[in-house]
Amino acid sequence: MDLRYLVLVVVGFALSVLGFVMLGGRRSRPLPAGLVFLAGIVSLVLGILLTCVPGFFSG
Secondary structure, eight states: OOOGGGHHHHHHHHHHHHHHHHOOSSOOHHHHHHHHHHHHHHHHHHHHHHHHHHHTTTT
């Protein structure tokens, strides 16, 4: 298990929470908030796959 990929998990979690909060705000535009949320989910899933499943992308 490579612990350097945990940075992706932490950043992904933070971005997904931030995007979720931005989506609920009244002043925020939905498109940037949705993109932040989507980037957070992608980073979170990628970080979990790279951390917990060794060799997932190496075939």
